[in-house]
Structure formats: C-alpha cells, structure tokens
Amino acid sequence: MDTTPKVKRESKNKIRVEFDRAPLWERIKAKFFSTFFLKKVVYVIFRFVLLIGVSYVILFPYITKIFNSFMTASDFKDVTVVLLSKAPTFDQYKYIITENGYLGALLNSFLLSFTTALIQTFICALVAYGLAKFKFRGNNIVFILVIVTLMVPIDAIQYQMQQYFNDLDKTAFTENFLEKINESLGFMNSYIPMYMLSITGLGFRNGLFIFMLRQFFKGVPDELEESAYVDGSSTMRTFFSIILPISIPMLVTVFIFSFAWQWTDDFYVTTFFDAIYLTKNGWPNIARIAKSVPPSLALATRNLPQYSSAITGTATILIALPLIIAYIFLQDKIVQGVERSGIVG
Amino acid sequence: MASTSIKKKRRGLSLTKKRALAGWLFVLPFVIGILFIYGPILLDSLMYSFSTTQTINGRVVLTFAGFDNYVSIFNPSNPDKSFPVTLLDSTQDLILQIPAIVIFALFMAIILNQKMAGRTVFRAIFFLPVILCTGIIDSIDAQSAMLEAAGNVSGVIDTGAGEDTGIMSVMDLQSLLGNIKVGAGLVEYVVGLVNDIFDIVSRSGVQMLIFLSGLQSISPSIYESCQIEGASAWETFWKITLPMISPMILVNFIYTVIDAFTSADNRMMSFIGGNTSYFTRSEMAAMYWIYMLVVLAMIALVAVLMKAFVFYQRRD
Numbered sequence: 001m002d003t004t005p006k007v008k009r010e011s012k013n014k015i016r017v018e019f020d021r022a023p024l025w026e027r028i029k030a031k032f033f034s035t036f037f038l039k040k041v042v043y044v045i046f047r048f049v050l051l052i053g054v055s056y057v058i059l060f061p062y063i064t065k066i067f068n069s070f071m072t073a074s075d076f077k078d079v080t081v082v083l084l085s086k087a088p089t090f091d092q093y094k095y096i097i098t099e100n101g102y103l104g105a106l107l108n109s110f111l112l113s114f115t116t117a118l119i120q121t122f123i124c125a126l127v128a129y130g131l132a133k134f135k136f137r138g139n140n141i142v143f144i145l146v147i148v149t150l151m152v153p154i155d156a157i158q159y160q161m162q163q164y165f166n167d168l169d170k171t172a173f174t175e176n177f178l179e180k181i182n183e184s185l186g187f188m189n190s191y192i193p194m195y196m197l198s199i200t201g202l203g204f205r206n207g208l209f210i211f212m213l214r215q216f217f218k219g220v221p222d223e224l225e226e227s228a229y230v231d232g233s234s235t236m237r238t239f240f241s242i243i244l245p246i247s248i249p250m251l252v253t254v255f256i257f258s259f260a261w262q263w264t265d266d267f268y269v270t271t272f273f274d275a276i277y278l279t280k281n282g283w284p285n286i287a288r289i290a291k292s293v294p295p296s297l298a299l300a301t302r303n304l305p306q307y308s309s310a311i312t313g314t315a316t317i318l319i320a321l322p323l324i325i326a327y328i329f330l331q332d333k334i335v336q337g338v339e340r341s342g343i344v345g
Numbered sequence: 346m347a348s349t350s351i352k353k354k355r356r357g358l359s360l361t362k363k364r365a366l367a368g369w370l371f372v373l374p375f376v377i378g379i380l381f382i383y384g385p386i387l388l389d390s391l392m393y394s395f396s397t398t399q400t401i402n403g404r405v406v407l408t409f410a411g412f413d414n415y416v417s418i419f420n421p422s423n424p425d426k427s428f429p430v431t432l433l434d435s436t437q438d439l440i441l442q443i444p445a446i447v448i449f450a451l452f453m454a455i456i457l458n459q460k461m462a463g464r465t466v467f468r469a470i471f472f473l474p475v476i477l478c479t480g481i482i483d484s485i486d487a488q489s490a491m492l493e494a495a496g497n498v499s500g501v502i503d504t505g506a507g508e509d510t511g512i513m514s515v516m517d518l519q520s521l522l523g524n525i526k527v528g529a530g531l532v533e534y535v536v537g538l539v540n541d542i543f544d545i546v547s548r549s550g551v552q553m554l555i556f557l558s559g560l561q562s563i564s565p566s567i568y569e570s571c572q573i574e575g576a577s578a579w580e581t582f583w584k585i586t587l588p589m590i591s592p593m594i595l596v597n598f599i600y601t602v603i604d605a606f607t608s609a610d611n612r613m614m615s616f617i618g619g620n621t622s623y624f625t626r627s628e629m630a631a632m633y634w635i636y637m638l639v640v641l642a643m644i645a646l647v648a649v650l651m652k653a654f655v656f657y658q659r660r661d
Contacts, residue, residue, distance in 0.1 A: 047459075051467050054453070054471070054546055057546050058470055058471065059470065059473075060543075061486060061543070123374050126371050126374065127372050127374060127375045129371055130370070131372060133368075134364055134365065134367060134371065135361075135368070136364070136365035136369055142375065142376065151640055151641065151644070152607075153606070153607035153636070155614060155617075155618055156630075156633035156636070156637065157387060157390050157633075159629075160389040160390045161386050164389065197378070197382070200374050200381075200382055202378045208600075235364075235367040235370075260475075260477075261479050264480030264483070290481060290485055309488075312485055312488075312489065315485075316485050316486070320477055323476055327469070331468070334472060334554070335554070335557065
C-alpha cells in the first residue's frame with residue numbers, strides 16, 4: 001500500500017496534505033485490540049475498584065452514623081430497618097444542640113483551638129527555623145529532644161503533668177501572677193496550662209510540626225537569606241518578612257493539623273479540666289457533647305444500647321462537622337503544603 | 346592606630362558567634378519549655394518509678410525504693426494482668442502491623458500521584474482520617490466498634506453461620522488461604538490484616554502525605570529517560586521510584602513506629618491505662634519507662650535496618 005502523502009498546493013501560502021489512511025476498522029483494531037491497550041484498561045479498572053473500595057472502608061463508619069442519626073428508638077427495635085429510618089426525625093440533632101449546649105461548646109472550642117493552633121504554628125516555625133538554619137553547639141541535642149517529646153506517649157506523663165500544674169498553682173509566684181490577671185482560682189480548669197504548653201512548643205504532636213517545618217526550611221536556599229543580610233536586614237526581620245511569607249502553604253498545613261487535633265482533643269481536656277469538661281468560668285468543651293445522652297432522650301435509650309451509641313455517633317457528626325466543612329475548602333492546601341515541603345530524611 | 350581598630354572590631358561578637366546566638370534565640374521557647382515544664386514532669390515520672398508513694402496530709406510523699414517497682418511488674422501475681430506478656434503481645438502485634446501500614450501508604454500514594462479522573466476527590470477522602478481519626482472521635486469510634494464486635498460475636502453464636510456485615514468474609518478468606526496451603530502463620534497474618542483494614546487505612550494518612558511529597562520531588566526527566574531506554578513500569582518502580590523514595594520510607598517507618606506505639610488504643614497503652622486501680626502510680630510509671638525503652642529500641646532497630654537501603658541523592 002502506498003502511504004506516501006500527497007501534497008497539493010492550494011494557494012500561495014497554503015498546502016493540503018492528503019494521506020492514504022488505513023480503513024477505519026483497521027485503525028480501531030490497531031488501537032483497541034492491542035495488548036498494550038488491554039493492559040491499560042485492566043489497570044484503570046483495577047485502580048478504580050481499589051480506590052472505591054478503600055474510600056468505602058474510610059467512609060462507611062460515617063455513612064452509617066449519618067443514617068443512624070435520623071432514626072428513632074423504634075427503628076432500632078424494628079429488625080426490618082437497615083439503614084433508612086421509617087420515620088426520619090431531627091430529634092437527635094435537636095436535643096444534642098439544645099440540651100448538651102452544642103453552640104456554646106462550638107464557640108469555646110473554636111476560640112481555644114484557634115488561639116492554640118496560632119501559637120503552636122508560630123512557635124514551631126520559630127524553633128524549626130533555628131534548628132534548620134543555624135549552626136550552634138547543642139543544635140543536635142535540641143533536635144533529639146524534639147524527637148523525644150514526640151516519642152514519649154502523652155498518657156505516660158498525664159498524671160505527673162496534672163501534678164505539675166497543680167503544684168504550680170500553689171507557689172507564691174503564681175499567686176502573685178494570678179492576682180495580676182484576675183484569675184483567683186488557679187491554673188487548673190483554665191486554658192493557661194494549654195497556652196503554656198503551646199508557647200513552649202510542647203503541645204499535642206508539636207514535635208511532628210517542628211520536624212516537618214525543619215525539613216521545609218532546610219530546603220529553602222541559603223542565598224535567599226544571604227541576599228537579605230547583605231541588604232542589611234536583621235535575622236529576625238529576614239525571618240518575618242522573607243521566610244514566613246514563602247512558607248505559607250506549609251504553615252497552613254501545620255495550622256490545620258494543629259487546629260484539628262486540638263479540636264478533637266480528649267487528652268488535655270481531661271488532664272486540666274474536671275470530668276465534665278467545663279472550665280471554671282463555665283465554658284464547655286466540644287468533647288463534652290458526646291459524653292452524655294441528652295435528658296429528653298435518656299428514657300428511650302434504656303435497654304437500647306444501639307440507640308445510645310447512635311446518639312453518641314450523632315454527637316460525633318456534630319463535632320466533626322465544622323472540621324469537615326473547613327477540610328472541604330482547605331484540603332488542596334494540605335496536600336500542596338506537604339508536597340512543597342520536600343520532606344527528605 | 347592599626348591596633349586600636351583591630352580592638353574595635355574584636356569588641357563585638359564574631360559573626361559565627363552572632364549566628365549561634367541567633368540560633369539559640371530561635372529555639373529558646375522550646376528550650377525553656379524543656380527545662381522548666383517537660384523536663385521536671387519527665388523527671389518526676391522517673392522518680393515515681395523508683396519510689397513508693399504515700400499520701401500524707403493530702404500531699405504525695407515519695408520514698409526511694411530502688412528497683413522494687415520494676416521487679417514487681419516483671420513478677421506479676423495475677424497472670425491475667427501480666428505486664429511482660431502484654432508487652433510481648435503488643436509489640437508483636439505492632440511489628441506485624443507497621444510494615445503493612447507503610448507498604449499500604451506507599452502503594453496508595455503511588456496511585457494517588459497518577460493522573461486520573463476524580464483524583465482530588467479520592468485524595469480528599471484518603472486524607473480525611475488524618476483530620477477525623479484523632480482524639481475524642483477516635484475513642485468514640487473505638488468504643489462503638491467494640492460494641493458492634495460484641496454484638497456480632499453473639500450473633501454468630503445465635504445463628505451458627507454468622508451474619509456477615511463486613512466487606513469480605515474473613516471465614517471465606519481463611520478457608521481460601523487454607524486450601525492453597527501457604528502456612529498457618531501467613532494465613533493468620535493476612536486474616537489479621539484484613540480484620541484491621543480500617544485501622545490500617547485510617548493510620549496511614551500522614552504517611553501517604555509524606556510519600557506523595559516525596560514522589561512529587563522525583564524529577565520527571567528521570568522517568569522520561571527510563572522510558573526512552575525501554576524500561577518497563579515494573580523496572581522503573583524498582584530501579585527509580587523505590588531508591589528515590591527510600592529516605593521517605595525511613596521517615597515513615599519511624600513515624601509509624603512512634604504513632605503506633607504511643608497511640609492510646611494499642612494493647613499495651615490500654616492495658617496500663619485500663620488498670621489504674623490495680624497498679625500503683627509507681628508501678629505504672631515503671632511500666633511506661635520500660636515501654637519507652639522498648640519504643641526507643643524499636644526506633645533504633647528500624648534506623649539501623651533501613652540505613653543499608655536508604656539512598657540519598659546528592660544535590661549539586
């Protein structure tokens with residue numbers, strides 16, 4: 001078969017090239033009936049099935065929780081009800097929001113999580129920058145200490161931590177300090193211990209944040225700072241006006257992690273607050289709404305453990321809801337931040 | 346004249362000293378925290394492990410007791426609440442689970458790194474557990490899972506066959522693997538992994554992120570030249586992707602060891618945390634210290650084992 005293209009001059013600047021193409025059927029056969037194409041199709045299907053399957057595993061608990069949250073007590077007694085309620089109601093949501101003080105807890109936990117996340121992000125960036133860019137005696141020791149704080153299970157030192165802040169309450173210095181800021185009742189049951197831990201980079205998984213940011217700063221070329229120094233910028237100014245702006249994606253990632261982990265935190269709240277998760281000013285914490293069944297539903301849950309566990313599940317949805325909304329808007333940023341960090345051992 | 350100018354220069358700090366001082370200034374908050382908050386707390390915990398406690402007038406008084414607590418936890422009076430047995434079981438569990446988490450995370454990161462329809466959605470779903478499977482939500486889920494498991498077990502006894510609500514019948518898998526005779530140990534391992542699939546998936550979010558960042562940093566031109574040379578995808582994975590990503594594998598192994606060993610719901614941690622009335626504070630502190638040494642040993646082991654495989658691409 002002659003396949004040399006025929007060139008035909010149409011006008012001065014235009015030519016037309018005509019190929020003798022193989023018949024359509026031949027072309028389709030060559031494209032779709034090759035082993036290469038077959039392999040590709042099999043792979044794409046396999047990949048899709050795998051991704052759907054794993055997504056199902058991840059989402060399944062939340063899906064059942066959402067379905068269960070619309071059920072009534074009678075739905076749990078009825079064996080024919082699988083996921084869809086026969087008489088869907090918003091009762092669970094209604095009573096958790098009104099009787100467990102959801103809105104107050106939302107505001108409070110938001111304030112606490114937002115401020116601690118802000119402090120933690122800033123302090124971790126500071127420490128990480130010091131570790132990444134400055135050679136000083138003890139640099140490695142400080143870094144090892146960072147890893148140690150990550151390695152020690154927080155539950156292992158919970159009791160001693162409680163004791164420490166309890167004892168701190170009773171010193172003369174603290175009393176003086178508390179008087180000044182009009183906190184007459186001491187550190188316990190207040191946000192002060194959490195702020196103290198955040199300011200010193202010891203909050204929940206702050207070791208990980210310092211590690212992540214250190215790796216990120218190590219990837220920032222030294223020339224950037226050197227040129228700033230040559231222009232007469234001080235170390236601090238370089239950090240604030242050059243390093244921080246370029247690391248915003250990474251800082252956003254750290255902030256999101258810090259916020260989310262503080263939001264769902266159950267450890268520090270139990271360590272520093274009494275069992276009902278209230279500060280002494282009567283500020284509830286978000287974890288509190290999942291700890292009790294609303295009084296209006298209490299009667300119906302008697303002898304019906306599935307129902308009370310569904311109510312707890314509904315509370316979980318309500319706790320997670322703000323995070324999920326924020327996550328939908330910010331998830332690109334998380335992936336970006338980590339992708340750009342170039343974490344290399 | 347010349348000597349005075351030199352003296353003037355010397356009056357301030359040298360540049361290296363200035364830089365060192367600036368470095369200390371940056372890490373100062375953390376150092377203060379270690380010296381005045383974390384250090385004392387950790388030391389207190391260590392003191393507890395070497396003492397017996399007595400409460401006198403509402404204050405806890407420690408009396409030095411040497412290694413008594415350590416001896417007593419290794420000679421348990423009640424075989425059901427034996428620390429060494431739990432430690433061994435728990436460590437064994439985690440040693441089996443950790444490679445599965447890292448391999449799963451690597452596999453998923455490679456798939457999520459490919460171009461395809463709906464990648465953003467899948468990424469969003471896969472990283473959801475990083476945000477949600479922590480703290481209070483995690484502990485509630487663990488509780489309800491336990492409740493469900495209890496319900497399922499009674500269901501099995503009732504009906505004899507067992508209603509399967511899971512993704513894959515574990516019984517089927519067990520019989521399938523049993524039939525092809527791959528050895529009882531492997532069957533048990535695979536079945537265990539399938540049972541823990543949710544755990545593995547929800548624990549590999551951060552690892553997936555780290556792997557993704559590593560995959561992004563591999564230059565596409567390397568893959569291109571491989572393709573031109575005629576390497577297959579299989580060869581490219583073993584010869585390019587794996588060596589290039591090996592530093593991340595080390596980081597992820599260490600992160601997974603730390604994350605798995607310190608999580609409150611692993612067997613050892615829930616054993617110590619769940620028996621607060623049975624053990625004294627000192628014994629608990631002693632157990633935690635032994636456990637921390639085990640974690641440290643694990644990290645050292647991983648670091649040494651991985652060192653031979655890690656490939657660092659020299660920059661410049």
